[in-house]
Amino acid sequence: MGGAGRLRRHRFVLLTACVLLFVTGSVLHLWANVSRIEAALPLASLHKERDFAALLDDVGRLEAALRLAAAAPDAAHREQLAFALDLAILRHRDNRGIYADSALPEVAPLQEALAAELGALDAVLENPAAGPADLLPLVERVAAQLTRLKALNDRVFQHSMEQASAQRTHLGRLRHTVSAMIVLLGALGLALAALLLRQQRYIRELTARDLALQAAEHTQRELRERLERIADNVPGVIFQYRERPDGAASCPYASRGLQENFGLAPEEAAADAAALFRTIHADDRAKVQESLRRSAQDMAPCQCEYRVVHGGVEAWMSSHATPQREPDGSLLWHGYTYDVTRRRLAEEEIKHLAFYDPLTGLPNRRLLMDRLRQVLAASGRSRASGALLFIDLDNFKTLNDTPGHDCGDILLQQVAERLRQSVRGGDTVARLGGDEFVVMLQGLGERQDEVATHAEQVGEKILAVLNMPYLIGGQEYHGTPSIGVALFGEHEQRVEELLKRADLAMYQAKEAGRNTLRFFDPAMQALVAAHSALEGEMRLALRLGQFVLHYQPQYDGCGTLIGVEALVRWAHPERGLIPPGEFIPLAESGGLILPLGQWVLETACAELARWPGADETRPPSVAVNVSARQFRHPDFVDNVLGALQRGGLSAQQLKLELTESLLLENVEETIARMVQLKSHGVGFALDDFGTGYSSLSYLKRLPLDQLKIDRSFVRDVLSDPNDAAIARTVIALGQTLGLYVLAEGVETEAQRAFLVEHGCHAFQGYLFGRPQPLEALTVRQVPALALP
Amino acid sequence: MMLLRSSFAVLALILGAALLPGRALAAPGAVPAPVSLPALPGGPVVLSVSGAGGERHYSLAELEALGLWEVATSTFWPGDEGVYQGALLSAVLADAGYAAATAVRVSALDGFSQELPRADWTDWPLLLATRRDARPIGRRDKGPLRLVYPRDMDAALHDTLYRLRWVWLVRRIEVLAD
Known part of the structure; x- marks a missing residue:
């Protein structure tokens, strides 16, 4: 407890002392007063008695002196009488107060009588010549007064005693009252003191508790603040x-x-x-x-x-x-x-340092090997294939030695950048060290020739890109690479083996005079060479008009010709008629598909418009296959509309056949393009439906007119329950979506019957007619094919 | 709360002080003071002072020669108040050779007497009055000598105890012990 507490305690002691002092003082005062009154009471009555007694004495003395003077009136006796008279007059005068407050009725007359006798005596004595004869009559009169006075004195005494007794009784009662008050006051004082003490103790306890609480709060706050300070810092x-x-x-x-x-x-x-x-x-x-x-x-x-x-x-x-x-x-x-x-x-930097080449930022040998291992493991399962391109810069050592090391580094960085831009996102460009780079291409196709063709195309592109001049230190530099290609995916291969093959192929390229590309496998080399030749021939054929169109008829359930599908053929001067399967993939990868596709579109429109065999009332439509590259071309819509216009064909008669894979790539753009053409009346058919992984939700959104059941399902529709189920499902789906369903490759009557039974709308196949030149095609009803 | 407690304490103090026996302020003239009046002619002996050391006799003039004092006072009796002059009892006792007296008996012409303790004339200037309102006092007026206590100077003197000690018709003072 601090100074304030001590002060409080002092004040409390002072306060208690004051209260006690006050109570004690009051009680003592009262007691003293009562005692004094009590002590004075008999005294007061005594005064009265005494005064009266004194008066009696004085009058008695006066009577005696008067008798003596009357008997022998000498000077001494006269003087004695005068003295006695003086005293009596003094006493009588002095006792007026007693008479006044006397309760006795006899007092007043006596006083008057006594005053008269004293006055008479005084008058006699005034005269010096007065003798016994003058005094004698007064003797009896004074004696009479004395007698009355004596009697009255007894009465006064008795009355006084009675009064005193009554007062004493009254005082006794008062004393008791006062005593009781004293006890009460004492008790009250004690109670007050006790109360104050208790209150004080209570206050002290409260203060102590309060202090303890404050201390606890303080401690708690301090703890919390400390914790928060720590936590915050x-x-x-x-x-x-x-x-x-x-x-x-x-x-x-x-x-x-x-x-x-x-x-x-x-x-x-x-x-x-x-x-x-x-x-x-x-x-x-x-x-x-x-x-x-x-x-x-x-x-x-x-x-x-x-x-x-x-x-x-x-x-x-x-x-x-x-x-x-x-x-x-x-x-x-x-x-x-x-x-x-x-x-x-x-961590990332460490990883980067471990897996990337610091100079070019390209994956290093370790990462390449890692990825290659993964790709090979995956391709073993899926038969997907790719190629490894081993690239070495020609005469790099010369450059690296002459103008300084920096130039070599800059060249390597620029080469890395060009390589990176020459491949797709999924492909890997790595630097093995020095001027050796490796490009890993994935997903080039399933067939070896396809893969080889693609690899060769990429290789050629890299050759071209790396042949372009470099700007190093303000000077132009020309460099060339040698590229070795090794394919993978056909057989199980080891990573090191594969890399070695590509390396060997690269050396072959060097030996072949540099700035060229070589395949590890001679057969591949030959195949690629053949493809190159074929592409060149195809280009020439397009110019020479060696491509022709054959048309295969499409019939509805009633046997009415509803349309034809345009199919391209290459009329090779030496090899005869070549089917599209042999040259279309090559045309697609080489980019020749664009002019070829446009030629097909133009020709089909023009030929069908001029076909004399067409039913004027129900003109048949012509279905033209469109490749993905064609469809994605920015000018595709204009090209289609241009072909219709130039050929003079109604847009309603043109039906474009798209593949599932084409539709699923970039769906929004596809839909926009289809809607645009559809607004002109062009129709759309989904080719090879059921072979891919069509999403039904997309299918619903596409503005299609026709679904084509792929020939592979139709072929085994009677023997394979799965194919039958798919065919049925496609038909049902078409009906649900409100699409026209056409079955391809229908070759037997039984197949047709099955399809008709399940609600297929239209048919195409050898049963109805092979693809043939338009002039050979005639509009004929198929009588036996009437509805069941 | 502290304020309340403090005011309570102050109130208690004030009440206590008011209820305790107080001492009223003396009225002017209530305290005896020396006074000067024309001397009286010589006269008969009015007072005898006796004791172990012999007896002395005084006339009014001789008493007044010991030093005249004056007091205006009330008395125990109605119509008795007035301005009294006279000698101090202490001066008379000292003159008679009894300055160290511890008690005296004062006797009156009518035979009345009272014992006075020393404290009476040492605590208060007790007057042996020779005059009232500057005139000698007759026998019928409690003269020629009477004891006057300065009653209005001290409330203690209002006690009836002192009523008897106002001896009048004083004739003799006997020193009882010294």
């Missing part, structure tokens, strides 16, 4: 995260670090954790939620690394938290989060 965030049973989440506590690391004030997160989750990178939110969910399920600590985006900056955070169950059923995690961006960056 620790790098990262210390937090509590709560999930209620109803799913509401919040951060009841988060240190100041939240602002720095998440760009969020702790108060914002305290209300709702959603704000906190919004700062987490969209790709990582699910991961964090999953981590929390698992932690809640196992009641085990949760640990998670994720990205946080705030102020446009991305940072990696690592959070650790331990859950505990609260009485209300909610889960409370205590944990901490810290920035691991630097560690992440370091």
